[in-house]
Amino acid sequence: MSVWPDLATRLDAAELMDDRTIGGAELVQALRELRWINRLLGGAWPVREGVRRLWTQVGCPPRLSILDVGAGSGDVNRALLRWADQQALDLRITLIDIHPETCAEAAAYYQDEPRVQVQQGDLFDLAPNQADIVTASLFLHHFTDAQLPAAWSALLRAARIGVVVNDLHRHPVAWIGIRVATQLLSRNRMIRHDGPLSVRRGFQAADFMRLRSLPGMFSLTYAWRPFFRYLVIVRRV
Numbered sequence: 001m002s003v004w005p006d007l008a009t010r011l012d013a014a015e016l017m018d019d020r021t022i023g024g025a026e027l028v029q030a031l032r033e034l035r036w037i038n039r040l041l042g043g044a045w046p047v048r049e050g051v052r053r054l055w056t057q058v059g060c061p062p063r064l065s066i067l068d069v070g071a072g073s074g075d076v077n078r079a080l081l082r083w084a085d086q087q088a089l090d091l092r093i094t095l096i097d098i099h100p101e102t103c104a105e106a107a108a109y110y111q112d113e114p115r116v117q118v119q120q121g122d123l124f125d126l127a128p129n130q131a132d133i134v135t136a137s138l139f140l141h142h143f144t145d146a147q148l149p150a151a152w153s154a155l156l157r158a159a160r161i162g163v164v165v166n167d168l169h170r171h172p173v174a175w176i177g178i179r180v181a182t183q184l185l186s187r188n189r190m191i192r193h194d195g196p197l198s199v200r201r202g203f204q205a206a207d208f209m210r211l212r213s214l215p216g217m218f219s220l221t222y223a224w225r226p227f228f229r230y231l232v233i234v235r236r237v
Helices: 024-041 045-057 075-085 099-108 148-158 174-187 189-200 205-211
Strands: 063-069 089-099 115-121 131-137 159-168 221-227 229-235
Touching: 024 099, 024 189, 045 063, 045 075, 045 131, 045 159, 045 221, 045 229, 063 075, 063 115, 063 148, 099 115, 131 148, 148 159, 148 229, 174 189, 205 221
Parallel strands: 063 089, 063 131, 089 115, 131 159
Antiparallel strands: 159 229, 221 229
């Protein structure tokens, strides 16, 4: 792999996290390291900002339900729970992931938090209007360009208010940074392999502009956030 890979287009290549035959201690360690990386890079803040904006737009109701799809261990939702406490908001969060061992790790992580429930499930099996707001953190970059329209449609269908997406900016500096960091700080092959690859599967502004042409997506807004993240919001109208 060259020092500066071609990032003009998204790379469609499998990540180890997408391989459901990989599990056990290696997967658990990867999920725990991802929690640490999210804390270090402020990965929860775009989600909290997006949820707060949608909640405010509909009049700040006293109750709110969130469905976090492809949640992993769901650690970004800790910030949402703290925000809900500050707002005296009755918040309920459901974490959905397709991998049973990932769900088990998420359930253990939130075992003392009754506001969070964990379910094993598939994005494409979500029920219509399943939650007020549907979130997806570092999830959509796992889909190819050909798969993204169906993935976005499934997220929107499940939301009553709208969708909040937090994902990676495809940029050379981000790729170099995560490549160096994962080689220095982790011995887990999933983290070392998937970190740089995730950036190459990330997004640029032109990718989101193209998505606006999809059915129901004309309200899409996107904004760059620190440490090479994008906050994407789509309001159901």
